[in-house]
Amino acid sequence: MQAVVLGGSFAGLLAARVLHDFADHVTILEPDHERASGSGAPHRNQLHALLAMGHEQLERFFPGLTDEMVEAGAHLGSAQQIQFYIDGKLKPAVPDVQMVGATRSFIEDHVRRHVLALPRVQLLPYRAAGVRVRAGRLQAIPYVTSEGHGDELPADFTVDAMGRSSRLGRWLEAQGWPAPRVERMRIDLGYATARFHRGHELADTVVAHASPGPASNYLPSVCEPGALTAVEGDRWNVVLAGYTGYRPTSDRVAFLGRMRRCVAPIQQVADVCTMDGEPTTFHFRDSRRRHFRELPRLPGGLAVLGDALASVNPIYGQGLTLATLQASALDRHLRTGANPHQPAISYFRHASTVVDAAWQLSTTADLAQPHVTGPYPLGYPIVRWAADRITEASILDADINATFSDVLHMRRHPRALTHPRILLRTARALAARKAASTT
Ligand SMILES: Cc1cc2nc3c(=O)[nH]c(=O)nc-3n(C[C@H](O)[C@H](O)[C@H](O)COP(=O)(O)OP(=O)(O)OC[C@H]3O[C@@H](n4cnc5c(N)ncnc54)[C@H](O)[C@@H]3O)c2cc1C
Known part of the structure; x- marks a missing residue:
């Protein structure tokens, strides 16, 4: 089987890891791979929390990865080292949860190194430019090189991991196939992340997360929403968040001011640590998901992973973990001995179970915001x-x-x-x- 993965970011790398167990050859197309950890992808520079389930799944796909990351400077937190606050009140510690404190680029770089070391995986720095559907299945992927040359790759099984702006729907339509319905919830979220030098303060904190709750009607009146994680290189990563007109800016004085209205650990970092560089901002307009399961006709040889399938409010830190669970669903689908040329019905069914759960959790919480106007679920x-x-x-x-x-x-x-x-x-x-x- 020749497998092709469109997009070599987090979801694409996980897809390649899974496909390697089943394919003769896996080719990742990623035009941005040189800049994968840099400024070319601004959301990757924002604080990323890896939820406990995501951590467990990563360790399953890459045994020993946690130890390797910790040795390279990441932090492994558990119990009291992971602090969640609602309306400024600290919640009871949860003993069996572990979270890795590291930047998104650091985690992704470690995953990339493992995936690219697999014997039958190659990454080509090309941009996918469409799909060729013949005889009911994806058979080839047209691409363009950085020099502008075009060609096609033959494919038995293709994974779309091109992120939330994936153009797969249009490409399917161009081949006479229906595009999935895109469901959106407009949330208008602003993010700003800053890095701080980390000393001996807060020795027992790896993650601190503060969000507004029912007591403040989900508004930042009691406490600023934000989070910090201890990351590699003896740094703290601090993120602040706000909606519509209350989006945080890159102004460092304003950033520090907001940190001082947040929970104690974040206040302390503002008071005793030096900011390293400037805060960087990101505007996240909407949560969106694509309903492949509703399609009356789905071509064979196709799966969709990561943000290309569903991209939800980052405040709940679900994106990376969703990608690991979808990779797990792909593994489960292929392990049944499914013919890669047939529509991957069971993959999309398993993947939609985890997407539905993440969507339900994040949109139910988002609808508590006065500016979010639906769509409201029944009841x-x-x-x-x-x-x-x-x-x-x-x-x-x-x-x-x-x-x-x-x-x-x-x-x-x-x-x-x-x-x-x-x-x-x-x-x-x-x-x-x-x-x-x-x-
Ligand atoms: C501000 C912010 C904060 C976040 N915080 C968290 C967090 O705390 N925890 C968490 O788990 N998640 C978080 N997320 C979500 C997380 O970033 C995403 O879920 C994750 O990036 C999804 O990875 P992906 O590989 O699907 O997509 P992406 O990372 O968007 O990658 C898509 C890749 O496809 C490539 N590509 C695009 N077009 C083509 C093409 N034509 N051909 C080939 N390749 C192509 C791109 O170059 C890119 O590398 C956050 C997101 C944002 C925006």
Whole structure:
């Protein structure tokens, strides 16, 4: 089998890792690979948190990767070293969660090194320029070299990992096939990340994350939304976030001012650490996903991974982990002995289970923002009310927070939070809080 992966960023690299177990040859097309860690892809310079599930999946695909990254300067945090705050209140620690503190480029560089060392994987610095669909399946990928020469690569199985702006839909239409419906939720999120020199302050912190919750009506009135991670090179990465007119800017004084209105660890970094360079900003307009499963006709020999399939609000840190879970779904699909020339129905089914869960979690939270105007899922007011109560209870009760954390880290489906045991515990925790406040 000749496999072709369009895009050699995080999702494309994982796809290549999986395909290597099944293909005679895997070719990654990535025009930007020289600049993959640099300024050519501005979102890669923003703080990236790798959720516990993403970390577990990476270790599964690349055994020993964590130790290798830690040896090279990354930080492995667990329990109290990972601090989540809601409305400025620290949540109970979760003992069995581990997170790697490192920049996105660092993690991706390590993954890239492993993938490109595989014997049957090659990366070509070319831009895919379309698809050729014949006899019901993708058979070749036209490409353009950096010198502008065009040619085609034969393909038995192709993975689109071209990110959220993938043009695959148009290319399919040009070949007489339907394009998937693109669902969007406009969120208008602003991000700004700055790096700080790290000394001996906050020796027991690897990740600190602060978000507004029900007490502030999800507005930054009680505490600024932001996060920090200890990263390689003895640095802190600090991100601040805000919506619409409250988007953070690259002004360093304003950045430090906002950090001082955030939770204690972020305040402390603002007070004692020196900023390294300037804050860099990013505007994330919408969450979007492509509905391949709705298509009346899907060509064979095609899978779609990463942001090309679904790209959700980065505040919840799901993108990298989603890509690892989709890679896992691809592995599962190919392991059934599926004919690569047939439509990858079971891949898209498995992938949509994880995308639906991530989409549900992030859009339900986003709809709490007054400027986000839908589309609302069925029964949204009840879902919102229940989500608010469970969020409040997760600050008070370690057991509820353990399930909350599993959902947040994508280890469990969001429905785990509506289990009668959790709902009962939530009612008890909130009743106990009320009783305590009236005595
Ligand atoms: C501000 C911000 C913060 C984020 N924070 C987090 C976080 O904390 N945690 C987390 O897990 N996720 C986070 N994400 C999401 C994460 O960055 C994405 O989910 C991830 O980058 C998806 O990887 P990808 O490989 O699918 O796409 P991308 O990284 O966008 O890569 C797509 C690749 O396709 C290549 N390409 C494009 N067109 C072609 C073509 N025609 N031919 C060949 N190649 C092509 C591009 O050059 C690029 O390398 C964040 C995103 C943003 C925007």
